[in-house]
Amino acid sequence: MSGAVEIEERAARWLARRKEPGWSDADQAQLDAWLQESTSHEVAYLRLEYGWSKVDRLTALRRPSPRSEQSDQQEMLATPEPKPRRALERPLALSAAASVLLLIAAALVWFGDELTSDVYATGLGGHEIVPLADGSRIELNTNTRVRVGFTAEARSIWLERGEAYFDVAREPSRPFIVYAGDRRVTVLGTKFSVRLDSKANRVQVAVAEGRVQLEELRVNVPAPPVIAVGGDKVIAEGASSMRVKSGSAEIVTTDLSWRQGLLTFDATTLADAVDEFNRYNRRKLVVDPTVADLRIGGSFEAANVDAFARLLQHGFGLEVVESDGEIRISE
Amino acid sequence: MVDSETLKTWFFREVLPLEPALMRFLRRRWRNPAELVDLRQDIYARVYDAARDGLPLQTKAFLFATARNHLINRAKRARVISFELVADLEALSVAVDAITPDRHATAREELNRVQAGLARLPPRCREVIVLRKIEGLSQREVAARMGIGEDTVERQMVQGMRALVDFMLGGTGRIRRAAAKEPTAKEQS
Numbered sequence A: 001m002s003g004a005v006e007i008e009e010r011a012a013r014w015l016a017r018r019k020e021p022g023w024s025d026a027d028q029a030q031l032d033a034w035l036q037e038s039t040s041h042e043v044a045y046l047r048l049e050y051g052w053s054k055v056d057r058l059t060a061l062r063r064p065s066p067r068s069e070q071s072d073q074q075e076m077l078a079t080p081e082p083k084p085r086r087a088l089e090r091p092l093a094l095s096a097a098a099s100v101l102l103l104i105a106a107a108l109v110w111f112g113d114e115l116t117s118d119v120y121a122t123g124l125g126g127h128e129i130v131p132l133a134d135g136s137r138i139e140l141n142t143n144t145r146v147r148v149g150f151t152a153e154a155r156s157i158w159l160e161r162g163e164a165y166f167d168v169a170r171e172p173s174r175p176f177i178v179y180a181g182d183r184r185v186t187v188l189g190t191k192f193s194v195r196l197d198s199k200a201n202r203v204q205v206a207v208a209e210g211r212v213q214l215e216e217l218r219v220n221v222p223a224p225p226v227i228a229v230g231g232d233k234v235i236a237e238g239a240s241s242m243r244v245k246s247g248s249a250e251i252v253t254t255d256l257s258w259r260q261g262l263l264t265f266d267a268t269t270l271a272d273a274v275d276e277f278n279r280y281n282r283r284k285l286v287v288d289p290t291v292a293d294l295r296i297g298g299s300f301e302a303a304n305v306d307a308f309a310r311l312l313q314h315g316f317g318l319e320v321v322e323s324d325g326e327i328r329i330s331e
Numbered sequence B: 001m002v003d004s005e006t007l008k009t010w011f012f013r014e015v016l017p018l019e020p021a022l023m024r025f026l027r028r029r030w031r032n033p034a035e036l037v038d039l040r041q042d043i044y045a046r047v048y049d050a051a052r053d054g055l056p057l058q059t060k061a062f063l064f065a066t067a068r069n070h071l072i073n074r075a076k077r078a079r080v081i082s083f084e085l086v087a088d089l090e091a092l093s094v095a096v097d098a099i100t101p102d103r104h105a106t107a108r109e110e111l112n113r114v115q116a117g118l119a120r121l122p123p124r125c126r127e128v129i130v131l132r133k134i135e136g137l138s139q140r141e142v143a144a145r146m147g148i149g150e151d152t153v154e155r156q157m158v159q160g161m162r163a164l165v166d167f168m169l170g171g172t173g174r175i176r177r178a179a180a181k182e183p184t185a186k187e188q189s
Helices: A005-016 A025-037 A037-062 A067-077 A096-111 A251-257 A270-278 A305-316 B004-029 B033-053 B059-078 B081-092 B105-117 B121-135 B139-146 B150-168
Strands: A116-121 A128-130 A137-140 A145-150 A154-167 A174-180 A183-187 A191-197 A202-209 A210-216 A224-231 A232-237 A242-246 A263-267 A284-287 A295-301 A319-323 A326-330
Touching: A005 A025, A005 A037, A005 B033, A005 B150, A025 A037, A037 A116, A037 B004, A037 B033, A116 A137, A137 A145, A174 A191, A183 A191, A183 B139, A202 A210, A202 A224, A202 A251, A210 A232, A224 A232, A232 A251, A263 A270, A263 B004, A270 A295, A270 A305, A284 A305, A295 A305, A305 A319, A305 A326, A305 B150, B004 B033, B033 B059, B105 B121, B105 B150, B121 B139, B121 B150, B139 B150
Parallel strands: A154 A174, A284 A326
Antiparallel strands: A116 A145, A128 A137, A137 A154, A145 A154, A154 A191, A174 A183, A183 A210, A191 A202, A202 A232, A210 A224, A232 A242, A263 A295, A319 A326
16 A cells, blocks of 8 residues: 555656656556546545646746746746855856756846745734745744745845744845834844734744844834843833843743644733634633633633633633623623 | 536635645644645545535535544544543534635735745756746656756656645645655655
8 A cells, every 4th residue: 555655756757747748548548547546546646736737827938028028937937046146157058947047147136136025924813834935934823914025135024913933044144134013133043933013012022042133123212132042032012122031941932832723821811811812713702800810821722712711611610601703701 | 426527626626725724734733744645645535535425515614524533533543642632632623714714826926936936946856847847848858958867857857746736735845755664754744
């Protein structure tokens, strides 16, 4: 019995061969037989066909082009390499691929501007991992929006809303900068998260590994930059300065439990816990002032509002009533 | 009984676009990343077989219910999984609403995604894909052009295709190859 990976490879080989000249009826018959052998073969093949057709956008660039399409093609093939000059150093080869790459190198030097400017966003309860061309990864939490703009000089990210975790590939020649609210976080290579709370004018940075520098960008606010290392959490609030909570790796891990889909509370008030839940879910929890100060602890699935409510009902003996898409918690 | 054309179209239009959400779902609930490709394939196969008798009314709910049940069965069979995991999976009421649909990519975004996917490929692999897909060369012509064997070209094509498809369907674009004898995961799929 073949493993799933073997089946996928086999399916890919079939798909590649099918586009070759000389594909015969006998070949087609063999493919059909293989597809019928097992549903796993069929779904693996269909999945590849589906995904590969998305790559077909590339073939739109094959036609000889008016000017605009040509720059599109160059941009299309441009791999944002950290050292664009590398292609120029290659000896002139006769193959079309190499000459295309030379054109790209020229285009990179010529235009020099942004190679990519992409926006990624998640909805309520969303969670998405975005790999970047330099090998870094951004993990978006609920209701988050980031804009990525890499140039030859710097790797810039704008956190426009929400919270994201960054796993940054080391590239000393190109600083990695995250802009959030009125602040900027600069790193060389590290793992950290940034959370923007626009209403409270607060930016929180939790560093899992490495070293970051958090700076205030507004000119009239005299706050010196702050350095944070692994295990630190920095909170920059309002118009004033930034506090660094030096701590254990544990504090940071708790903060980052959303990456496993969990919310972790430790002697947290019910009011605060409910605020956190509401960031992830459309059905909102509402807490009566009489019970807002109850302290709770534990790990909960961020998306499972019902389980949390049930726990409050059976564990704490609270009253839980749902109406109009709201869940009210009271004595 | 559903005819095969209808079945295929349904699978393309309604099931495969859910892969990013499905993979997020699986990644969070299954400890071993090396088994994700297996799980995904099994779940797709089950869903496909079930749909032969009649397409489900709510594809998303059906897919995730199938996924959940499959995880529970696998966990029970493995027997090394802790009691807590099984209890957790069973108690999990899959609030299907909470699984946010991915926004539909615009043409521009898809193009960008393909570009990013290409950038992640090893250079030789990328060149093979570019020559085949953009220049439209056959595998033989690519082999001649690059001065390598046709077998190598096919291998690079297979690797590149799988990585790109993985990336287009919301994955990381890094793939495990079947070549390794030991089941140790080289990279996550």
